[in-house]
Amino acid sequence: MMFCLQKYYFFYSWQNFCSFFSSYFKKKCYLCKRLAIVDGFMLNVSIVLYRPNWEQVINLTQVLLQSPCVRRIYWIDNSPSSVANLQLPSQQVEYRHNAQNLGYGAAHNIAIRESIYDNIPFHLVINPDILLDSKDLDCMMDFIRQNPLVGSLMPKVTYPDGQLQYLCKLLPTPLDVFGRRFLPSSWMAQRNHRYEMRSSGYDKIMNVPYLSGCFMLLRTEAVQQARLFDERFFMYPEDMDLTRRIHRNYLTVYFPHATIIHDHAKASYKSLRMLWIHIVNMCRYFNKWGWFFDKERKLFNDTAIHEYL
Numbered sequence: 001m002m003f004c005l006q007k008y009y010f011f012y013s014w015q016n017f018c019s020f021f022s023s024y025f026k027k028k029c030y031l032c033k034r035l036a037i038v039d040g041f042m043l044n045v046s047i048v049l050y051r052p053n054w055e056q057v058i059n060l061t062q063v064l065l066q067s068p069c070v071r072r073i074y075w076i077d078n079s080p081s082s083v084a085n086l087q088l089p090s091q092q093v094e095y096r097h098n099a100q101n102l103g104y105g106a107a108h109n110i111a112i113r114e115s116i117y118d119n120i121p122f123h124l125v126i127n128p129d130i131l132l133d134s135k136d137l138d139c140m141m142d143f144i145r146q147n148p149l150v151g152s153l154m155p156k157v158t159y160p161d162g163q164l165q166y167l168c169k170l171l172p173t174p175l176d177v178f179g180r181r182f183l184p185s186s187w188m189a190q191r192n193h194r195y196e197m198r199s200s201g202y203d204k205i206m207n208v209p210y211l212s213g214c215f216m217l218l219r220t221e222a223v224q225q226a227r228l229f230d231e232r233f234f235m236y237p238e239d240m241d242l243t244r245r246i247h248r249n250y251l252t253v254y255f256p257h258a259t260i261i262h263d264h265a266k267a268s269y270k271s272l273r274m275l276w277i278h279i280v281n282m283c284r285y286f287n288k289w290g291w292f293f294d295k296e297r298k299l300f301n302d303t304a305i306h307e308y309l
Contacts, residue, residue, distance in 0.1 A: 043067070043141065045124040046074040046111030048104055057128045058089055064126075065090055066134035069141050071120060074111035078102060104213070105229025105238035112228055115220050123223065125216040129263040131160075136258035140217055143255060151222030151250025152243060154211040155258040156202065165262060166196035167212035168254045170304060171244055171297040177282050200308040206254045207307070209247050209300035213239025214262050222250045230288075236278050237285035244289075247300060 045064055047057065057075065064070050075095045077083070082097035098107065108125050115123040122144065124137075136155065144150050157165040170176075176195045179188050193199070200206060216239065226245040229238045243252050289297065 042071070042120065042145070043069045043122045043124055044072050044074065044111060044115040044118075044120045045070060045126060046076055046108050047126055047128050048107040049075055049077045049079060049128060050101065051079050052077075052128050054083075060126070060128060060130060060132075061089055061093060063132060063134050064124075064137070065092060067137045067141075069122075069138065072114075074114070076107040076110055078107055103231065103234035103238075105233055105235075105242070106231040109228045109231065112218075112220070112223060116224050119220075121220055123218045123220050125213065125218065127214045127262065130215060131261040131263070132259075136260065139258045140255060143257075144217060144219065144253075147251075147253075148219075149251050150253050151219045151226075151246040152211060152252040153217040153255050154208075154215055154253070155260050156254075156256045157212065157214065157260055157262045160261055160263055164202060165212075165264065166198055166202070167214070168197045168200065168202065168206060168208045169210040169240075170195050170197065170301045171209050171240065171294070173297075174286055174291055178279075181278075194305075194309060197304070197308060202254075203256055205256065207247075207251045207304070208254050209244055209252065209297075209304055210240045211243050211252055211254065213242075214264070215260055216242075218246075219250065222246050225249060232284055232288075233281050234277060235274075236281045238281075241285060241288070244296070244300065248296075 047060070049057065061073055061075075064073055070092065073090075073093045075093065077095065077097040078101040079097070080101075083095075086095055088095060096110065098110075102110075112123050112125075114120075122141065140153055140155060144153050154167065157167050159165060172195065176191065180192050180195075185192075197206075197208070223242070223246065226242060226248075228242075230241050233241060246252055
């Protein structure tokens with residue numbers, strides 16, 4: 001607890017820097033997009049696949065390869081069968097097929113362990129349904145390199161039609177998770193508005209206790225210290241679980257000066273099987289952290305509410 005409080009003491013000073021940095025970017029954002037990654041080969045990337053749209057995967061990979069900081073891209077395939085005679089777009093791409101579907105976090109851990117072993121300072125966890133500009137990736141890399149307290153970073157995320165995705169969240173209570181899924185939306189509107197931190201405006205750099213797993217730019221030493229994804233979670237809460245563990249010792253940052261597009265499928269709203277997987281894994285999450293009594297959740301949420309809402 002004392003360490004957490006000390007971290008937030010330092011965060012207030014860092015927050016002053018962010019206020020200046022955000023103001024600077026509003027005036028000079030074009031400078032960031034032109035920054036070069038001078039050190040080179042600082043980043044590994046992992047994309048977990050399950051019966052993927054290969055055109056989508058290849059297009060994303062080709063964009064990532066345009067960044068001079070990318071060393072290696074891992075395609076980790078959880079599909080029932082491997083692809084015969086798969087043509088890789090570059091020698092920097094490595095394809096690995098798992099004998100069984102390990103789940104999202106466990107599959108990413110395969111590549112993250114390679115980054116740890118090879119002393120690669122940063123690792124990007126990214127969904128195959130992401131569209132981005134390599135200059136935005138370079139912009140994010142420049143920011144995280146210059147700010148050693150940042151352990152995880154997520155950019156602004158939009159739908160293909162340009163609408164904002166509200167992916168900066170407080171750590172949820174059971175009511176936040178199950179209420180928004182099963183209760184009438186009108187009953188949960190005000191609570192959901194706070195849970196998704198909508199009053200923040202999503203227009204400034206923020207230290208957020210729960211960031212989406214669709215795009216996680218990770219400092220390798222931070223994720224190693226947090227002991228990687230918890231492989232007990234097959235899917236869904238693995239991102240909030242990892243973010244909160246990194247959040248104990250590092251800043252977990254929302255960075256609105258770079259934007260990506262996420263063609264979010266919302267599988268649990270379309271498939272009863274995926275809904276059941278969602279429910280089971282959220283129960284595992286609350287069994288781990290506490291259903292109603294979670295002191296760390298209260299500390300992290302109260303701090304975020306005080307700062308941004």
